Amino acid sequence: KQEVTQIPAALSVPEGENLVLNCSFTDSAIYNLQWFRQDPGKGLTSLLLIQSSQREQTSGRLNASLDKSSGRSTLYIAASQPGDSATYLCAVRVVNSGGSNYKLTFGKGTLLTVNP
Amino acid sequence: DAGVIQSPRHEVTEMGQEVTLRCKPISGHDYLFWYRQTMMRGLELLIYFNNNVPIDDSGMPEDRFSAKMPNASFSTLKIQPSEPRDSAVYFCASTRLAEKLTDTQYFGPGTRLTVL
Numbered sequence: 001k002q003e004v005t006q007i008p009a010a011l012s013v014p015e016g017e018n019l020v021l022n023c024s025f026t027d028s029a030i031y032n033l034q035w036f037r038q039d040p041g042k043g044l045t046s047l048l049l050i051q052s053s054q055r056e057q058t059s060g061r062l063n064a065s066l067d068k069s070s071g072r073s074t075l076y077i078a079a080s081q082p083g084d085s086a087t088y089l090c091a092v093r094v095v096n097s098g099g100s101n102y103k104l105t106f107g108k109g110t111l112l113t114v115n116p
Numbered sequence: 117d118a119g120v121i122q123s124p125r126h127e128v129t130e131m132g133q134e135v136t137l138r139c140k141p142i143s144g145h146d147y148l149f150w151y152r153q154t155m156m157r158g159l160e161l162l163i164y165f166n167n168n169v170p171i172d173d174s175g176m177p178e179d180r181f182s183a184k185m186p187n188a189s190f191s192t193l194k195i196q197p198s199e200p201r202d203s204a205v206y207f208c209a210s211t212r213l214a215e216k217l218t219d220t221q222y223f224g225p226g227t228r229l230t231v232l
Binding site for chain 1: 120147149158160164171207209221224225
């Protein structure tokens with residue numbers, strides 16, 4: 001059974017700092033890995049998706065990497081801002097022979113606070 | 117588009133009562149997902165539908181939970197009878213086949229359920 005772990009559970013940094021969030025998964029047979037952002041009282045918003053054949057994806061100040069063989073992914077946030085404060089979740093989609101498996105397994109998230 | 121719509125946003129009920137959560141997916145989306153989020157277990161997939169047909173309900177915790185999708189624009193998640201341990205935030209999400217390769221799921225704002 002796929003398990004996804006995120007470390008740390010919470011992180012507090014001063015504005016402007018670069019930071020890294022970590023995600024690990026137990027089964028390397030994944031289809032893709034996705035990072036989401038969740039604001040308090042809101043749903044999830046997809047930030048970056050990395051296909052299993054890719055090593056990284058970038059969007060603005062965000063960069064996500066994937067090392068499938070070691071079961072790890074990182075989300076790098078450059079020059080953090082107070083508006084980045086949120087919970088960040090990673091999720092993996094497992095491989096399914098029929099290609100129809102849409103199940104995502106989520107980590108519990110990292111609560112990020114960026115202090116002005 | 118208004119996005120995924122869920123109702124009610126908050127529900128407080130007493131143990132033993134029936135609870136019905138509602139979801140309207142984004143128009144044109146052919147996949148619909150129900151998730152539950154708690155502090156202890158994180159975000160878990162309960163069930164998902166494709167073209168109104170339940171595909172995988174292995175995440176449904178027990179027979180007290182049932183989900184239906186009578187048409188492409190409406191789904192319900194029912195808990196009968198409800199128990200305090202059902203207290204959680206329930207999310208609905210949708211996506212469409214054309215976005216399969218990107219796996220983007222669009223989440224609703226969630227329903228916060230409290231069972232006393």
